[in-house]
Amino acid sequence: MLMSTGQEALWLAHRIDPDSSAYNVILAVRLRDRVDTGVLQRALTALVERHELLRSRFPATDEGPVRLPTAPGSVRLDVREVPGAGDEELFRLARRASEEPFRIMESGAFRAVLLRRAPDDSVLVTATHHLVSDATSQWLLVRDLFAEYGARTGRGSAVAPPGAITSWDEQVRGEREFVASPRGRRAAAYWQEVCAGVRAAELPTDRPRQAQPTLRGATHEVRPDPATAQRLRSAAAGRGLTPFAWLLGTFQAALHRSGAGDGFLVGCPATTRFTPGTREAVGYYVNTLPILGRFTPATTLLEAVESAQRHLRTGMAHARHPVELLDAGSSRGPLFRISCTLVAADRLPVPGLYEGAVRLGGLRAELCDVPQQEGQLDLAVEVLQGADDFRLMLRYNTDLFDAATVERFGDTWHRLLDASLDAPGTPVGDVALVARDDLAFLLALGSGTA
Template sequence: MSAPLSLPTLGYQEGRLLMDERSRTLGVPSVRTISQAYRVRGPLDLALLEQATARLAERHEALRTRFSGPTEQTVHPAAPAGGVRLHTDAVGDEAAAVARVRAEADRPLPADRPERLGVSVVRVADDDHFVVLVFDHLVVDGWARGVLTDELSHLYSALAAGREPRLAEVTYAYRDHVRDQNGLLAGPDGERMMDFWRERLATTGAIPRLDVPRLPPGATPEGGYQARRLPAAAVARIRAFAARERVTLFMLVLCGLYVALREHTGEDDQAVAVNVYNRETADRENLVAPLAELLVVRTDLAGADTFRAALRRVRTASLDAQENGAVPFSELVKAFNPGEYADPDVPIGVVLNMLYAQLHGGGLDLAPAATEPFPLSDEGFRPRSELMLVGEAGADELALTAYYQADRLPAAFVTALLDRLVALLETVVDEPLLPLDGRGV
């Protein structure tokens, strides 16, 4: 068996770990994990699920990583035994089972233990179970969650059918990513990128702000949730318009968001943090690592008199930011907002996260049993940003969901912003030259 491998942490991981330490000091809940739950009806072989989970950890060394501090991590040669936790205290009691599922979804994954994926099973009956997956953001981003659920499904189903699993080889390892990322930032390319961000963010800081009236301080922290879904006919027109304008759907939604924010704030110069996947090459497709990052896109709409003119500026600003996007957001905050670095109580103003159906994977499938997602409520979720807009795009659908800090932002503002964004997207596809004077579009 090989020896443990010591590595430096990534800048993103250092910021997360320091934020964790401060959260514990302040008594603030950690936001380092994200969970998914599934209802499994039919035969579930716990020994095979344990075996599949162990093979997954053997395949992806990020899942066997422990963190001994903000600047050091160790990849262990094997995952700890007992990778699947079985709970039988809720047998025959649906309400107790659901309560246990929610408790398991909230359980922490200690950083100093080499276990970055938690798997729990809650038994309701011999042929009825819940399976809860808990992913650690230190090594697992949104794309990697899809990779892991797809591969766990394949491993389990193949073993259940008596076949040897066949998965594409991982040709670019977690250790390669850590070394390459740290080497890039320490070299001339990293310095060139920092020069770009110094010019772009030195006067404003790296943390996008939201300049709207707040609710009075002192309210209990809680999350709010609003959603809009555009009809298929509108989505087809929106996609066709984006193709004609040579922009992505993301750029189009971002431009609509900028225009709506400008109308509500009166500010031409807007900045939004957007989630990017950083999976441009084939060897990164099945890599489990925190490649996703927040990318600050700052755009000044002063003098942009039509939506088309604004869209061109957003396209340029987005491409420029992406070209220099290898610098982690946490490093930008450390450089330009040092007093707020790793502070869990300093929110980002607005975050845009565009999710595409082809990135998600199919979810967990423990064939031959029937597996379906079990919702963990969105309505109580309080994002770290004051407003997080999630766009979920399929071939013929576009859903826009706003998660927000309901103790800080008025619900009426979020309602008006979402309604205006939808109206913009539905209107400008036919009349992109309408003026942007106030509410001219």
């Protein structure tokens, strides 16, 4: 069975550090009704029968990694009884279950763990390795699992038939045919031009970079207030831009002001679900686009935002070409050290779960927001776009950065975002990064009069 270029890169990352959870993709739900574990197991078997990557393992051979599907019944529900656990302990156990490393060569890249505190109170943790899933896939997985559960208990409707999705082999063959085609060669030339002469964005670190990264990480959240979120939507719409492009442009400006230089690349993971048969499938449908940022002393905040939109739009036109195939050259280092991606939480396959309680397969369910995918890169930003708000999740490598450094960067980004909404024509370099009162205090310290 075939593996995509992106999967092969993720397989290698796992081989280098098999005990890391940096590439674990998680969705955990708190269930407030009695769960029939026998029915849930049958629903799980139906799920992995439909989505073959969830029942695949990835051993090494002399020719490289291969994908070997297993029988649907080989994926078993792991029920762990945790009577008496408090809410904090239950969350800690859910996080621990999500962080357990996968043995992708021996036992695959998917598990489902039910932490049962009481017959009518449990947490279901669904965890995958990134090489079989992405953000959308994890929500599709939960949607389909509970649809199967509800269909078997008479409390929900059946899912779409297996023929509604594209097989993974067909997806990989399509990728390879595109790469070999004239369009694929033009896309490769476009990306080589974008990347020529620039390096990955890189912030000054608190500690030296180790020769072998450990992929340890943490998360810092920046949450603009509702008024800022509304102003952002209105400003972007008024100029024919997307809110994500506006956030990306100001993010690049924050990198520039924080020491990343005048020209650099940021990775923007983008979907490769280009056909109807892929939109309902669980799999690794992602290509990380190199987005160029360039700044001069005269570059304004609005120009940074417009540049981000332009590069995003043109990049999506060439998104079918896997960036892993680009010849980066050994002297320039990795293509990305920093990424920024959009997750449109208000359009995810399980409506309402991001905002609050819903019913899944007849069961009352709430999102259990377990941290995940920390430490993959120096800094990986996830923009969670809700119906009325934005959450900016800054996942960083703790071997490189202290929490205070990332918090300070988050403040810089927020300050540039506010400035871009107040006066978009302001040069990026002219925005004050310290509040006036704080600046007066610092100057007073320097003069000895504080």
